[in-house]
Amino acid sequence: MAKVKIPDNKVQELKDICKSFNNDPGELINVLHQAQQLFGYLPAEVQEIVADEMNVSVAHVYGVVTFYSFFSMLPKGKHPISICMGTACYVRGAEKVLDEFKRRLDVKVGETTPDGKFSLSCLRCVGACGLAPVVTIGERVYGRVSPDDVKKILDEY
Amino acid sequence: MAKYKNHILVCGGTGCRASQSEAIAANLQKAVDENNLGNDVQVVKTGCFGFCEKGPVIKMVPDNTFYVHVAPEDAEELVLEHLVKGRKVERLLYIDPETKAPVSDSRHMDFYKKQLRIALRNCGFIDPENxxxxxxxxxxxxxxxxxxxxxxxxxxxxxxxxxxxxxxxxxxxxxxxxxxxxxxxxxxxxxxxxxxxxxxxxxxxxxxxxxxxxxxxxxxxxxxxxxxxxxxxxxxxxxxxxxxxxxxxxxxxxxxxxxxxxxxxxxxxxxxxxxxxxxxxxxxxxxxxxxxxxxxxxxxxxxxxxxxxxxxxxxxxxxxxxxxxxxxxxxxxxxxxxxxNKIGTEKSAGTKVFALAGKVNNVGLIEVPMGTTLREVIFDIGGGIKGGKKFKAVQTGGPSGGCLTENHLDLPIDYDTLLASGSMMGSGGMIVMDEDDCMVSVAKFYLDFTVEESCGKCTPCRVGNKRLYELLDKITLGKAEEGDLTLLRNLANVIKDTALCGLGQTSPNPVLSTMDNFPEEYEAHVKDGKCPAGQCRALMQYVIDQNLCVGCTLCSRVCPVDAISGEKKMPHFIDSSVCIKCGACMEKCKFGAISVQ
The missing domain is CATH 3.40.50.11540 (NADH-ubiquinone oxidoreductase 51kDa subunit)
Known part of the structure; x- marks a missing residue:
């Protein structure tokens, strides 16, 4: 993976985040949540700084980051698309909707389009099962999506 | 809440918010202010009403009028008609699917009649931020x-x-x-x-x-x-x-x-x-x-x-x-x-909240006394199966639970009866499936979930579930051999007995329960190479009915792989060795000549 250079001011912000949790290793997950908010994702360089600050091994931080699906080591697109793959959405055809997004964007799940505009991921149940199948793009929620709607939705961005 | 004469309760749960309930509340407030009702009427954003299927939902208190599928544009009319003129807005009332008559009071709706709300007692009644x-x-x-x-x-x-x-x-x-x-x-x-x-x-x-x-x-x-x-x-x-x-x-x-x-x-x-x-x-x-x-x-x-x-x-x-x-x-x-203790059954006291979802008419959040039957939940409260299709199974307990069939419909729901019938209570997810759902695919769906979510600490769960998934995949692709079903069952039982935690010990449940309740469906996949529900793509064949096809050529033009051939105004053919089973031809055919076998 290409090296990422983190600007100095961001390094300081990251250190401040660690400090706000008293550099307590027990707060690692909370720290990572805020770090991901700051950078959009958690590249190796960020993990190294966090490990250093909190006095744990980089392997430990990496182990935690890769364990939880919420944390990502790859940058997300400007408009992150998530297809709900909860059971309710699945039985109402979420897989076909996903296939259509994959086809139109020509990316696999977990990837970002070359122009950085969209990234595609699956998630497990947003709890809006009444609207199944559900797709979220950023904060926006689209309900009762059919494969035919996909083009129209993408055109909005 | 004493100060106001009327309250407009707007559902502010995630589902209704996703369909603009915030804008509805804002427009209602605006309409209330414009009509100088600010001292008498309060607009309250509450938690989930439970009736997500009909969302966004609002309720007028004290007369309990329940409006469904409300849009932000309806706000003004609701305030003018309901509050100012005292007339109900008929077109937004809930229509009883049986009698086809509007029902205005939520207490008279089948969805709510059989419910008893203890854990949800305040949801949809109070402003959770106050x-x-x-x-x-x-x-x-x-x-x-x-x-x-x-x-x-x-x-x-x-x-x-x-x-x-x-x-x-x-x-x-x-x-x-x-x-x-x-x-x-x-x-x-x-x-x-x-x-x-x-x-x-x-x-x-x-x-x-x-x-x-x-x-x-x-x-x-x-x-x-x-x-x-x-x-x-x-x-x-x-x-x-x-x-x-x-x-x-x-x-x-x-x-x-x-x-x-x-x-x-x-x-x-x-x-x-x-x-x-x-x-x-x-x-x-x-x-x-x-x-x-x-x-x-x-x-x-x-x-x-x-x-x-x-x-x-x-x-x-x-x-x-x-x-x-x-x-x-x-x-x-x-x-x-x-x-x-008096509510519910002898060994399972109280109520249970269920998230009713899938192919059921009334998707939503319900709370019923323990001991209520699945039939009451799915057909009385849930309003039956979507699109008049036939009920096939209900999955309870999520990835740790199992699929129950028509034979279990009159089972009173509690912890022990569900466990005894090969499923479990779980956290209360209840997914209804109809005749179009393939039970092998459903089991595969859950295994896919477990494989992804297995933490990897113990071998039976980390490796065993992966092998279970591969076997199921083989079956849905029509590549299973004789003996695979026995292997599947044996492996499932080993994982159940040897995994470290609850996740691994219960992960084979979706497989075992579907094998027990739908053995013929597994056999059809393995022995006949057919998916009775028509879900498994690899086992499907698209064919054109020679008597119905008029040769309009529409299908051959939409086919992405040129699998369809034929002269204009003559019946067409699908070459199944080329066909990728995308279904595009069937969607486009105006004469219903294309079907799946």
Whole structure:
């Protein structure tokens, strides 16, 4: 993976985040949540700084980051698309909707389009099962999506 | 709520918000102000009403008129007609699917008639961001009574006598759990609320936290008093931003009112609550895994004993209960253990909240007494199967549960009957499936989930589930051989017997229950190379009916792989060796000449 250079001011912000949790290793997950908010994702360089600050091994931080699906080591697109793959959405055809997004964007799940505009991921149940199948793009929620709607939705961005 | 003559309750749950309920509330407020009704009418954004299928939903109080599928544009008409002129807006009323007549009062709707709401008692009635509304409905008075009039032993006895069992899935008696933690000696103990609702298709915990966060805080404080803890922690999924926001507001308000913090009600009892975030790992619903996650580690489970009641968070005695379990507690103290114990069945007291979803007409959140039958839930409350299709199965208990069939419909639902029939209560997800759903694919869907969510610590779960998934994949691709079904069953049983934690021990349930209840479907895949539900793409064949085809050539033009050939105005053919079974031709055919075999 290409090296990422983190600007100095961001390094300081990251250190401040660690400090706000008293550099307590027990707060690692909370720290990572805020770090991901700051950078959009958690590249190796960020993990190294966090490990250093909190006095744990980089392997430990990496182990935690890769364990939880919420944390990502790859940058997300400007408009992150998530297809709900909860059971309710699945039985109402979420897989076909996903296939259509994959086809139109020509990316696999977990990837970002070359122009950085969209990234595609699956998630497990947003709890809006009444609207199944559900797709979220950023904060926006689209309900009762059919494969035919996909083009129209993408055109909005 | 006394000050206003009328209230407009707008559902502010995640589902309705996704369909613009915020804008509806804003427009209603505007219309109220424009008509100078600001002193008489209050617009309240509440938690989930439960009837998600008909969302966005609003309710007029006091006359209980229930409006469905409301749009922001309807706000003005609703205010002018309903409030100013006193006429109901007929077109937005709920239509009873049987009688085809509008029903205005929610209490007369089939969806609500059979429900009994204890854990959801305040959801959809109060503004969850206003502690006064919770207090107005007897909020925090259970805590007051416990602190002033009861010893911890007496309070634990109430919970034990109520017969309440853990609503997160396991069904462990709550009072007993409290007693075990109470008896562990330590300088520090913890109360943990498990709000890591990872079961796909279940959203009751989220709805309770969004709709009635104070009931959980109150119950946690009661629990803290009983077991001797001064610290409460709520472990919640980061995917639930609205629930987190409302919880934070609730915690701040409770602190401000002195209902959390030092010396609550002057009793000398200190208790405070803070929030910990999950980060998307299903296994963290298991209590030992959850505790590790709260300690900043990978959420891997450990062998019990020691139980968290002896050694939990930071090695101290910890009592872990789920959100719905806690939400029942204040009601039990207000109305008494005996009242609660009389509801439900002998061994499963009280009610259970279910997230009813899938191919059912009324998707939503419901709460029914234990012992209600599946038929009542699916057909009376749920309104039957979507599109008039035939009921095939209902999946309960999520990835740890199983599929039940028509033969189980009259089974009274409680912990033990579900377990005995090869499924389980789980957290309360209930997914209804119709004749178009392939049971092998459903089992594969759940295994795919388990494989992804397995933490990898023990071999049976890490490797075994992967092999189970591969076998199921083989079956759906039509590549299974004789003997694979036996292998599938044997492997499933081995995983069940040898996995370390609840996730692995229950992960083969979807496979075993579908094999038991739908053996013919598995056999059709393996022996005849056919998928009876027409779901498994590899086993399907698209054919053109030579008598119906007029040779319009539309199908051959949309076919992405040129699998269709034929002369203009002559019947066409599909070359099945080229066909990728995308279904594009069938969608385009105007003559219904293309079918799947």
């Amino acid at each position: 502690i006064d509304e919770y207090i107005a409905r007897d909020g925090y008075s259970a805590l007051g009574t416990v602190l002033e009039k009861m010893s911890p032993e007496e309070a634990i006895k109430v919970v034990k006598d109520s017969g309440l069992r853990g609503r997160g899935g396991g069904g462990f008696p709550t009072g007993l759990k409290w007693e075990l933690t109470y008896k562990s000696e330590s300088d520090q103990k913890y109360v943990v609320c498990n709000a890591d609702e990872g079961d796909p298709g279940a959203f009751m915990d989220r709805s309770i936290l969004e709709g009635d966060p104070h009931s959980v805080l109150e119950a946690m404080a009661i629990c803290g008093y009983c077991i001797g803890a001064d610290t409460g922690l709520i472990y919640i999924r980061a995917e639930y931003p609205l629930a987190i926001k409302r919880l934070k507001i609730a915690i701040d308000q409770a602190r401000e009112y002195g209902l959390l913090g030092k010396d609550i009600f002057g009793s000398g009892f200190d208790f405070d609550v803070s929030i910990r975030y999950g980060a998307g790992a299903f296994v963290c619903g298991e209590e030992t895994a959850l505790i590790h996650s709260m300690e900043g580690m990978r959420g891997e489970p450990t062998v019990k004993p020691p139980f968290p009641a002896q050694s939990g968070y930071k090695g101290k005695p910890t009592n872990v209960n789920n959100v719905e379990t806690f939400a029942n507690i204040p009601a039990i103290f207000l109305k008494g253990a005996e009242w609660f």
